[in-house]
Amino acid sequence: MYEHKPRLEGKVAIITGAGSSGPGVGNGKAAALLFAREGAKVLLVDSVVERAEETLEAIKAEGGDASVFEANVINDTDCQHMVAAAIDRYGRLDILDNNVGISRRGTVVDISESDWDYVMAVNVKSIVLCSKYAIPRMVETGGGSIINISSIAGLRAHSSTPYTTSKAAVIGLTMTMAADHGPDGVRVNCIAPGLVYSPMVAPRMDDDLRQVRKNAAPLRTEGDSWDIGYAALYLASDEARWVNGITIPVDAGLTAVSPVTYQTLSQQQRY
Numbered sequence: 001m002y003e004h005k006p007r008l009e010g011k012v013a014i015i016t017g018a019g020s021s022g023p024g025v026g027n028g029k030a031a032a033l034l035f036a037r038e039g040a041k042v043l044l045v046d047s048v049v050e051r052a053e054e055t056l057e058a059i060k061a062e063g064g065d066a067s068v069f070e071a072n073v074i075n076d077t078d079c080q081h082m083v084a085a086a087i088d089r090y091g092r093l094d095i096l097d098n099n100v101g102i103s104r105r106g107t108v109v110d111i112s113e114s115d116w117d118y119v120m121a122v123n124v125k126s127i128v129l130c131s132k133y134a135i136p137r138m139v140e141t142g143g144g145s146i147i148n149i150s151s152i153a154g155l156r157a158h159s160s161t162p163y164t165t166s167k168a169a170v171i172g173l174t175m176t177m178a179a180d181h182g183p184d185g186v187r188v189n190c191i192a193p194g195l196v197y198s199p200m201v202a203p204r205m206d207d208d209l210r211q212v213r214k215n216a217a218p219l220r221t222e223g224d225s226w227d228i229g230y231a232a233l234y235l236a237s238d239e240a241r242w243v244n245g246i247t248i249p250v251d252a253g254l255t256a257v258s259p260v261t262y263q264t265l266s267q268q269q270r271y
């Protein structure tokens with residue numbers, strides 16, 4: 001008889017930004033819950049410890065194994081201690097989900113230097129610092145999987161200039177990390193979430209805007225953080241053992257279509 005083996009059994013994962021910035025389930029929290037459900041031991045990292053604790057409670061309620069680590073991932077020492085904590089508590093490290101990300105509004109004309117530097121630090125430098133300490137520990141046990149969270153803003157001009165720039169950098173970083181560390185068995189892949197409805201964006205949404213966003217992509221349905229979490233689960237698992245250096249848009253097909261023809265021409269006019 002077929003027996004379901006948990007997809008991440010025996011693996012240890014770090015998720016950065018494992019709390020959610022508002023009520024509900026964000027991308028990091030969804031990934032944390034899914035990883036724990038599939039048997040991983042999960043280090044829940046967040047600079048706001050109460051947020052990670054909420055995720056921990058949810059995992060514990062389902063019988064999963066996780067613990068909280070407070071860190072600001074733009075800080076080198078915090079990243080070093082974060083990886084050390086995973087090894088101390090769980091003995092190994094197999095998965096790093098570089099999920100932390102923030103946005104600031106602005107064009108090149110009106111963005112302040114400090115906002116620019118902050119977005120680049122949180123969205124890009126954090127991945128470098130976390131990976132710098134994680135990769136050698138993964139290599140010790142034969143390899144691992146790193147998942148970098150970008151955005152469709154990294155594929156199309158779509159959001160503010162610092163956000164779009166930083167998220168495009170995450171895609172480039174993914175490719176070069178995949179090339180550098182693939183030979184040591186560390187796979188590095190990227191997810192580009194689309195217009196998902198999550199605690200991060202909820203404060204800026206009303207029903208009309210949610211409807212517009214829903215209708216923007218061919219599937220015409222609203223995505224949420226679970227859609228992003230399931231993609232992360234696949235990339236984290238051995239099912240993706242031959243997948244390296246890619247960016248998966250999880251966006252209901254939004255970036256697959258030409259907005260001009262898709263939004264303005266009927267299907268018949270498109271032929």
Ligand SMILES: NC(=O)c1ccc[n+]([C@@H]2O[C@H](COP(=O)([O-])OP(=O)(O)OC[C@H]3O[C@@H](n4cnc5c(N)ncnc54)[C@H](O)[C@@H]3O)[C@@H](O)[C@H]2O)c1
Pocket residue numbers: 016017018019020021022025026027028029045046047048051052071072073074099100101102122149150151152192193194195196197198199200201225
């Ligand atoms: N609609 C969307 O939600 C959407 C769309 C595209 C891409 N993304 C990307 O998804 C990722 C985050 O998704 P989420 O739903 O988990 O966001 P979230 O805002 O709900 O949660 C992120 C968590 O990261 C923590 N955090 C922020 N800065 C930190 C730092 N310097 N160190 C440690 N922790 C820090 C916050 O406290 C928060 O709990 C980001 O990279 C974001 O750019 C989201």
